Every structure is written in C-alpha cells, then in structure tokens.
Amino acid sequence: MEIDLAAAYERCREIHKRHGRTYYLATRLLPSWKRRHVHALYGFARYADEIVDRTEDLHPSARAARLNAWSDGFLAGLAGESADDPLLPAVLYTIAVFDLNPADFTSFLRSMAMDLTVTSYATYDDLLGYMEGSAAVIGTMMLPILGSSDPAAAREPARQLGFAFQLTNFIRDVAEDLDRGRTYLPDDHLAEFGVTRDDLLAARAQGRSTPRIKALIRAAVARADEHYAAAAPGVPLLLPGSQACMRAAFQLYRGILDEVVAADYDVFARRATVPGRRRARVVARCILTRAGTPMAASDRG
Numbered sequence: 001m002e003i004d005l006a007a008a009y010e011r012c013r014e015i016h017k018r019h020g021r022t023y024y025l026a027t028r029l030l031p032s033w034k035r036r037h038v039h040a041l042y043g044f045a046r047y048a049d050e051i052v053d054r055t056e057d058l059h060p061s062a063r064a065a066r067l068n069a070w071s072d073g074f075l076a077g078l079a080g081e082s083a084d085d086p087l088l089p090a091v092l093y094t095i096a097v098f099d100l101n102p103a104d105f106t107s108f109l110r111s112m113a114m115d116l117t118v119t120s121y122a123t124y125d126d127l128l129g130y131m132e133g134s135a136a137v138i139g140t141m142m143l144p145i146l147g148s149s150d151p152a153a154a155r156e157p158a159r160q161l162g163f164a165f166q167l168t169n170f171i172r173d174v175a176e177d178l179d180r181g182r183t184y185l186p187d188d189h190l191a192e193f194g195v196t197r198d199d200l201l202a203a204r205a206q207g208r209s210t211p212r213i214k215a216l217i218r219a220a221v222a223r224a225d226e227h228y229a230a231a232a233p234g235v236p237l238l239l240p241g242s243q244a245c246m247r248a249a250f251q252l253y254r255g256i257l258d259e260v261v262a263a264d265y266d267v268f269a270r271r272a273t274v275p276g277r278r279r280a281r282v283v284a285r286c287i288l289t290r291a292g293t294p295m296a297a298s299d300r301g
Contacts, residue, residue: 008090009036012043019046026249029286031241037145040090048112064116071109078102098144104137124186135166147239157234164227168253171220171260174267175204203268214265221257228254244286251282
C-alpha cells in the first residue's frame with residue numbers, strides 16, 4: 001500500500017509539473033510536507049479535465065461514460081473500496097488526512113460533466129454556477145492544506161481566488177476553447193459589446209481581434225480583477241509557511257492578465273504567458289518575503 005501510495009503521489013506530481021507550470025512553480029515555496037497534497041488535488045482536477053478535453057476523437061457518449069466510470073471509482077474509494085487507479089489513492093489519502101469535504105469533489109465532477117454538453121452560458125450568473133464547481137471548490141479544498149489562522153474568514157477569499165484564476169484561464173484560452181466548441185464569455189456579455197460567436201471564430205481564423213472583441217476582453221479583465229481584489233485579504237490569513245506560495249500564485253496568474261493588457265487585449269494574436277524572467281523575479285521576491293517571516297510552530301509538519 002505504501003508503495004502504491006508513493007507512486008500515486010509521484011504520478012500527481014508529474015501531472016502537475018507537466019500541465020500546471022505556473023502553479024507548480026508556486027508550490028515549490030510550500031513546506032515540503034504540504035506539496036504532495038497540493039499535487040494530489042491538482043492531479044485529481046487535471047485528470048478529470050483531460051478526460052473531457054483530450055478525448056475529442058471519442059463520441060460524446062463514450063467520453064461521458066469514461067468520466068462517469070472514473071467518477072464512480074473515486075466515489076467507491078470515498079466509501080472505503082480499493083481504488084484501482086494510478087492517482088486516486090493519493091487523492092483519497094489527502095482527503096482523509098485533512099478531512100476535506102467530499103461534496104467539493106462531487107461538485108467539481110458535476111462541472112466537468114457539464115463541459116460534455118454545455119457549449120455556452122447565457123449570463124454571468126450562469127457561468128458562476130459552473131465555476132462554483134470548477135473553481136470555487138478548488139479554493140475550499142486547498143484551504144485546509146494551506147492552513148489558516150481564521151478558516152471561516154479565509155473561506156470566501158479562497159473561493160474568490162478560484163474564480164479569479166478560472167476567469168484568467170478563460171480570457172487567455174478563448175481561442176483554444178473555441179477550437180473545442182465552447183465559449184466561456186457569457187452570451188449577454190458578448191451582446192453588450194456587439195460580438196457574436198461568429199465574430200470570435202473569424203478572429204480565431206485571422207489571428208487577430210477586432211476593436212469590439214478587444215473591448216469585450218478589457219471588460220472581462222476588469223471583472224477578473226474584481227475577484228482578485230476580493231481574494232487578496234485571504235493571503236495574510238494563511239499560515240506563514242503557505243503565504244509565499246499563494247502570493248506567488250496570485251502574482252503569476254494576475255501576470256497573465258498583464259500580458260493580455262500589454263497585447264492590447266488581443267487574445268487571438270498569441271497566447272498570453274508570463275515571461276520566464278518575470279516569473280523568476282516574482283518567485284525570488286516571495287522567497288525573500290518568506291525568509292523574513294518565521295514559520296509558526298503550527299505550520300510545521
């Protein structure tokens with residue numbers, strides 16, 4: 001069991017390193033004993049997302065069956081059955097160690113299932129309903145692992161950071177999501193700026209945005225910034241050993257939006273990424289901040 005568990009955590013770490021470079025870099029600032037648990041949560045989320053997004057060659061019913069089968073295996077593991085899976089033993093162990101709420105995980109899986117059938121959202125409230133499962137619950141899953149001096153007060157900022165990160169991804173990945181037949185920019189928001197899905201598809205084909213699309217993206221960035229602002233008070237509420245990690249993740253993800261702004265809000269010309277030099281500066285600053293803040297005894301594993 002120990003060998004299987006170690007292998008499962010290593011599998012999650014590999015997935016995180018390969019697919020979540022920004023967040024993986026930030027986790028290097030965590031106390032070592034916490035990292036594998038964060039990798040486990042990322043592995044869970046990414047693997048489910050891969051079933052939905054990396055199986056386009058399969059019929060939708062086959063993709064749904066694959067997601068349902070994996071979800072059933074996870075739920076069986078929660079019920080105490082053996083998990084015959086390369087990464088679920090790590091996820092289930094992390095859930096047990098930190099007494100994480102299983103409802104957060106089932107909510108996440110429901111949102112992943114929505115991606116198999118839902119291709120757009122009429123309003124921002126509708127999108128928030130999806131992001132409640134795809135993003136907000138990630139924040140509440142993470143909070144017990146990061147630890148907080150005031151968990152009740154830190155809960156809503158953690159949820160808001162999930163929303164902020166998710167919206168950042170949606171803004172950066174408009175082109176890729178169109179390729180998958182989806183838009184995460186709400187229909188009423190598109191209509192407000194006189195943009196249609198056909199306009200987005202034309203911009204994707206041409207590799208450049210129109211002025212109306214740029215105005216739409218500018219407003220989306222402003223909306224994401226509202227979530228970042230609501231999330232910011234939560235970082236100081238984390239235990240000292242976790243603050244540098246989340247400060248780095250916060251700055252690196254928000255840096256993606258800075259790159260969108262620097263590109264004049266043209267999300268079709270190129271994919272916005274934070275340059276390596278800036279990533280290194282952010283991490284270095286957070287390391288220095290961590291070095292100046294003694295780790296509380298309650299944050300040592």
